[in-house]
Amino acid sequence: MAVPAVSCHQVSKVWNPDSASPLLALDDLSFEVERGEFIVLLGPSGCGKSTLLYMIAGLESTSSGTIECDKLPVTGPDSDRGMIFQEASLYPWLTLSDNVTFGLGLRGMGPGLRREAASKIMKKVGLGDMLDKRPDELSGGMRQRVAVARALAMQPKVLMMDEPFAALDVQTRTKMQDFLLQIWRDSGASIILVTHSIDEAISLADRIIVFTSRPGRVKKDIRVDLERPRSPRDPAFHALQDELSELLADEVDRAFADQQRSETGSHTA
Numbered sequence: 731m732a733v734p735a736v737s738c739h740q741v742s743k744v745w746n747p748d749s750a751s752p753l754l755a756l757d758d759l760s761f762e763v764e765r766g767e768f769i770v771l772l773g774p775s776g777c778g779k780s781t782l783l784y785m786i787a788g789l790e791s792t793s794s795g796t797i798e799c800d801k802l803p804v805t806g807p808d809s810d811r812g813m814i815f816q817e818a819s820l821y822p823w824l825t826l827s828d829n830v831t832f833g834l835g836l837r838g839m840g841p842g843l844r845r846e847a848a849s850k851i852m853k854k855v856g857l858g859d860m861l862d863k864r865p866d867e868l869s870g871g872m873r874q875r876v877a878v879a880r881a882l883a884m885q886p887k888v889l890m891m892d893e894p895f896a897a898l899d900v901q902t903r904t905k906m907q908d909f910l911l912q913i914w915r916d917s918g919a920s921i922i923l924v925t926h927s928i929d930e931a932i933s934l935a936d937r938i939i940v941f942t943s944r945p946g947r948v949k950k951d952i953r954v955d956l957e958r959p960r961s962p963r964d965p966a967f968h969a970l971q972d973e974l975s976e977l978l979a980d981e982v983d984r985a986f987a988d989q990q991r992s993e994t995g996s997h998t999a
């Protein structure tokens with residue numbers, strides 16, 4: 731059997747475990763990501779989606795359970811696993827060329843080769859003529875494309891994206907989804923993307939993993955077998971929208987009720 735790109739086995743995360751109020755963010759979560767698979771994590775606010783991404787990225791440790799990439803335990807960050815956040819965290823004082831190849835510089839690549847690499851990768855993301863610009867000269871969508879280029883420059887096996895298009899307008903967001911699918915096919919990387927948008931999840935994913943409200947567990951693992959490009963006018967798209975809306979509504983109601991209970995508790999305490 732093929733080795734999974736990422737494997738999470740009975741993962742739990744407790745934030746502030748030694749404090750008076752430890753917080754169980756994720757509980758006994760298991761799933762696998764195949765090589766080249768596009769996974770979307772969908773769930774109510776606060777259910778631990780970002781926490782899970784950070785742990786797969788090696789930026790946070792698990793409280794129990796194991797996370798493996800290519801069968802190797804994750805013990806810290808590695809260039810095999812790229813991470814893209816909601817706001818592109820580019821270095822404002824560096825040119826786009828230097829931003830995109832910053833990691834390659836740390837690996838010891840010289841300026842000539844870095845420039846060549848930047849040129850190639852920036853062409854891929856449609857910004858081949860902007861190598862010498864700086865981040866503040868770009869729109870939000872362009873900045874996110876540079877962030878994707880920077881991650882791709884390291885040739886990651888897994889690309890993690892935490893609501894990467896949430897800050898963009900609807901038109902740019904749709905364009906960025908098309909762009910991402912193209913990049914994904916070209917790179918062969920597995921993608922794990924967090925979103926709140928049901929439509930974005932259905933448009934992009936091979937599999938959608940729906941989380942329960944906190945503590946996050948896998949509520950449902952749904953394979954999306956629709957051909958790409960996917961149209962919201964397709965009845966099968968609609969059926970999935972309905973299924974996901976229902977699954978999420980249950981969890982959002984539960985999260986809301988929990989929050990109200992804890993607020994009432996703290997008022998009466």
Ligand SMILES: Nc1ncnc2c1ncn2[C@@H]1O[C@H](COP(=O)(O)OP(=O)(O)OP(=O)(O)O)[C@@H](O)[C@H]1O
Pocket residue numbers: 745746753755773774775776777778779780781782944
């Ligand atoms: N560094 C931290 N220290 C303590 N608690 C944290 C930390 N990071 C997250 N949490 C808590 O863990 C829980 C899960 O947070 P997380 O950001 O992973 O959820 P999420 O599903 O990504 O939420 P959203 O969709 O709103 O971004 C929340 O209750 C949050 O307050």
